[in-house]
Amino acid sequence: MRDNNLAIEVDDVSVSFRHSSSSLMSFKKNTFDALSNISIAVQAGSRLGIVGESGSGKTTLAKTILGLYQPATGTIGFNHGVQQNKDIQFIFQDPLAALNPRMTVEQLITEPLDYLGVKPDHATRTKKLKTIMEQVGLDYSQRQRYAHEFSGGQCQRIGIARAMITEPKILICDEPVSALDVSVRAQIISLLKEFQQRLDLTLIFIAHDLSLVRYISDELIVLYQGKLMEMGPSEEIFSHARHPYTQALISAEPRPDPDTERQRHYAEYGEIETADTKLDGCVYAGRCTYAQSRCHIEAPKLQQVGETVQVACFFPLEAVTSV
């Protein structure tokens, strides 16, 4: 039974990477689980935020949804009619690197149109280009320029235009503003939000900046070492972080006020464990200040806590308010 309102259904997906040792003599192949047993259901038209520290699998999850990585186990289902190439688009972290330096803006933006099955004629192309350039706030007269002639913010607008020209249903943004100047971040974010609202896009938003995620997303998932830690409505999670890891993440976020910054207490933040020394217990147990003996023996499963939140912890914190 598939809920018709679901845009993406990720069911028990694991992704592992092989790193074979480089020596010719040994054929030892190690696998590294970038994602393990992730199940999420994304409602159509919702804005899902994905948070977690570096290496937690955020980007891997996004790229698996895009079809760039094949899941080792599990399936990814889309609402009927969604085609991976046409209806899911991606916004890159580094806007300039995502644009071919030898192509003009016009070529860059209209290139995805060539792969939709039917090639649009010249007039349609020009019309679409003009419309989309206006919508993202680029000057149509600059269409013959090259990407390196634009600022980072403008490059990201080109990236957004390229993603939106195919009129996708799902948009995945992988830290779309972290490479940008603080002054243009807000513009790009509001542009993305505008598209999301106008086209009723399903948005997946990956970011380090928690206040940004809080602002843009209505659903939130927290990843740690490829595992789901906490999942639920973002306001609920930000105000009552139940998982110790989520709490640590939120407490580690800098505050814009130097006085509070000086006085505040950070949640205890232990050393990260490498995936090679992984044991049976909870992946976070080694760093967790609340860990008890059970946490080292057995991995917690996602469990319902409260009405809307699911937490993978044996001892979810009770109503810890964010700082």
Next chain:
Amino acid sequence: MAEVKSLSPGKQIWIRLKANRAAVTSMGLIGLLILMVLFAPWLSPFNGEDIDYEAIAAEPSLTSGHLFGTDSLGRDLFVRTMEGSRISLAIGLVATLVSLIIGINYGAIAGYFGGRVDAVMMRIVDILYAMPFMFFVILLMVFFGRNIFLIFFAIGAINWLDIARIVRGQTLAIKQQSYVEAARIYGASHWHIIQRHIVPNLLGIVVVYITLTIPQVILVESFLSFLGLGIQEPMTSLGALVSEGANEMESYSWTLIFPAVFLSIILFCFNFIGDGLRDALDPKQVK
């Protein structure tokens, strides 16, 4: 607001290249030389095959019309040098082109697909590398007779190995770029990605390599001709001329000097152009 003229990466490279005096001079010289080898023989009253019985092994002189003198058979050396340069340049260009076409495709495919495809393709290159070049050419000559197209082929077939390696290395780097990933996300086929995103971004390095390969090819041909394996009479090349001249240099020094000077100029110019291009393409250089 004033309209700012857009500078494509190509134009910027051109501006930087123009600032390099040695490269610009070299380009001018090569251009002049190409015009000369194409048209100058017509201006001379002599042709490269006929023997002037009144001027056998004559010194260069303006009055007789033998500007570079004649060789020991009485053939006009000016016309022969021009014809030889023409053949040498043609071999340089054609053999480089042949090796480029094979090398770029081979290297880009190996690099792009990677893994097992790459391993097998590059081991083939390694095996071909190990084959002794001279042995290969001598065998070809023995089996198929001496033929100018065979020389094009033989030299091109050896040189593509280098290009394939360079292109493969570059492709490995380029395919990691996010714009290649972006193309995969919006559904571009492998062929489109190679054609639109990888090969255009290889061009910089390839252009440099072309200008450095042409002189190398000319030198290889000269070497073959010097050994008597290259161009056959009555056709000639700079290598063949230098070879003949070297035998007679004690008595008729001009038969060595003129072809040798032309050969050196061509090699120098291409190397300077290559150097200039390499500097101009270096992204770390300040604009």
